[in-house]
Amino acid sequence: MACLVALPLALVSWIAPSARTTDRATLMHELTLYPSVLVAGVVLYVCCRLAANPTTCWLTAGVTLVGAQGIGHAAIRIARPAAFGEHAGWLAGVDLVMQVVLIAMTVLAARHTLRVDPFLTGLVAGVAATAARLGVLELPSLGLSETTFNSLRVLLFVGQVAVALLLVRLPRSPMWLRARIGVAIVLLALSRLVVTFGPLETWGNTLAVLCTVTGTAVLLDTAFRMFTTLARRHGNTVRGLHDRLEHLEADVRHDRARLHELGATIAGIANASRLLHAHTGLPADRRQALERTIAAEASRLQRLMDRRHVAVPEEVDLDDVLEPVVTTHEARGRVITWERTGATATCRPDDIAEVVNILLENAAQHAGTPATLTVVPHGNTVEVAVTDEGPGVPAEVAPNLFAWGKRGAASTGQGIGLSIAHRLMVEQGGDLRLAPTDRTRGARLVAVLPAAPRRETCPSERPHGDAARADRHGDA
Template sequence: MRRWLDRGAGDGRTVLALVLVLTVPLLLLGWLVPSARDLDRAALSYELLVYPSVLVAGLLFYVCWRMSGNPTTAWLAAGVTVVGAQGVGLAAVRLAQPTAFAAHAGWMTGIDLALQALVVAGTVLAARRPLHVDPFLAGLVVGAVVTALRATALDLPALGLSGTALRGLAVLLFVGQACAALLLTRLSGAPGWVRLRIGLASVALGFSQLVLAPGLFEDLEAALATVLRIGGAVVLIHTALALLQVNTRRYGSTVRSLHRRMEHLEADARVNRERLHEIGATIAGIANVSQVLHTHPGISPDRRRHLEQAMDAEASRLQRLMDDRRTTRFEQADLDAVLEPLVTAHQARGRQVAWAPSQVKALCRPDDVAEVVNILLENAAQHARTACTLEVDHAADVIEIRVGDDGPGVPADLAGTIFDWGRSGPASTGQGIGLHIAHRLMVEQGGDLRLEPAPPGQGATFVAVLPGEVPE
């Protein structure tokens, strides 16, 4: 039982703060208003502070239900709200007509018994079916109906029950409250510590009604009832706050988990879009070379051989892309053998690409270099007025592959973000993916991809830099 009570208890300072919030007003009232120092009158006035606090607890349980959707929490929210709402109405009726209320104690106790039967029935239903109405609104409506019944009962003839009969009814009412608390602790669907602590609060509030029965506790009845109600209200509010904290942490954990999943999904989507981009560009090159071979039967044997080699190279790269078997290890690659099929494929599409073999070899991932150059040639061809150039330079310990065009160039406000995902110029028809892919592939090889500064209107030149050694 101690484990259930301690779980979700939170900071003890919260309990102290709640006790102060519910007791300081009573002390101030007694200090500032001498007539309120009478315990009976003070206890009666104080109900207007305690039961609204119970309503606050009902509202907190309602928020917990909204966050979790737990059916048991919905029933708890409805039950606590009923207790708070009818308690506010009870205090208001007693303050408005204290003499008539005392004379009709039999009717009031009968209404309490009916309400207690409703609470027991609700506890039994909570174990079997969900609540199909708004719990907080339902609790307020039930509390308002009970208050209306109490006000109406004041106009009825007094039952004239003896003190013994009233004490017997009070005991019966407390037994019903205890039974409801016991049933509550056996509910499933809510944490055990929540059910147990609400049950204890329910017993405390029920016992506060019992001590007010005439002749049981004599002069201490008002003070004892006030202490019990303060304790019950504190337990209810603190339990609701603790459950709200648990639900908030769980909700936050769920949100963080969903955020991580979204990040993974976005990353996967990017990878898939990048792969589709590469596959699409490769297929376009193969298709154009194939079209040239089939629609120009009169081409020279040497030209045909170059076209067939280009198509075979692109088909092999496509196969590796489709099988996710692209080369991931570094190797000493002949850049002429890597670049020639690309140049041939672009020239087969009617594009003018100025390129000359360089006989330069580089430590690289050949498929990645081919993809980068293919992207740069594609961009250059889209923006060039006449032709684009492809040059390979071996300077110091780096190798530079330069792709330039004589187009309008890259706008100054775009130059700093040209390699960002989804970034493209106003005149571009692309998706803003290619240059991002190219930059990533070069960085993964320990190299770089940069845009050379150029005056406006004098074309754009991209430089892919490869290291002279394999990056570790």
């Protein structure tokens, strides 16, 4: 950082050969380095806005003031060197007033919050100091003695050291920040002590330049370190909020999925019960089917309400699972073509019932036609397919058919049913996909389940001897 700060001074010395002498370099170094102090004030201002820390706001105002008045001080010294020397007493008075202002700001920082913009406050104060210095150049010289000048130098240096000590004791800000800014203040004060009044020897000019370069480098490094610390902290905060938002969204989706399942189950119970009680002349087998449907859906509703219930895949007779779902939809006046197959699969029965219910509901809402439910074993899998005779899935919707909230322009649904069905299938080792149909119209959605393992007859259960021969003769 020190090399970066010294670069403008080296550049000026290279461009202007007359500035390579130590006297001229002493005059130029303040004009090239105090803008860096102002940059540090800008960085601290950003930190103040990020952290909303009262102490950082006061530090921003103070550093900005030092940078702005330092630029004005150097510019006046270079532009009017003769008047600068003649009115050194008045200029020292302005410096004393500025010193009192800095001490007052440090004291107020420990007790009060800065109510105005810190960067603007420091900038206005720095411009006011420059205007005051220009004003005193028009006044008659005070003619102070060298002893008085030396006393003023020491008094200014002591005042700036006092500011640094008060700064270190400020609350509500990191200790390393206050300590480093205090060190920078002391270094800049030492530079002013060496260079402010009267001509100096080469070693004095060199010491002043080194102190200013080092103090400015410490100040800039502190400001940028503060900025990176706050940026990292805000980044962690944003990531934490993003994670919390994702968890909240997941919880919302889970709750909406549960409500979706509960609503479908309650609707099935209500429809079956209404049909059962409204038509007293139903055939016995139809009445029994409705009663089994109500019992099955009520049991599923109870399991859905019990959050502690965690279902695991098991060997399931798909006919027993699908019959209540088909009966429920038929009770609502929908035409469902389905035949019992005796197929078994390894799955979670409640989830399969919910998936098929979603597929049949989707066909009824979007197709408005009769639907066909088929169960076909394929080796190690069982395919449960729902086919309708509607317009089919639009090409622009098909790629994101199972995404949460995705739906076609003409859809009146929420866009969550197929997403829930797909998730339920994947969770139990299956899949849900959109399959082509052998018709020009319609959509076919296929749920793929792991088939139940085949039961092999144990050797102890196989017929032996005469029994086996008798079986073979009987078969013959």
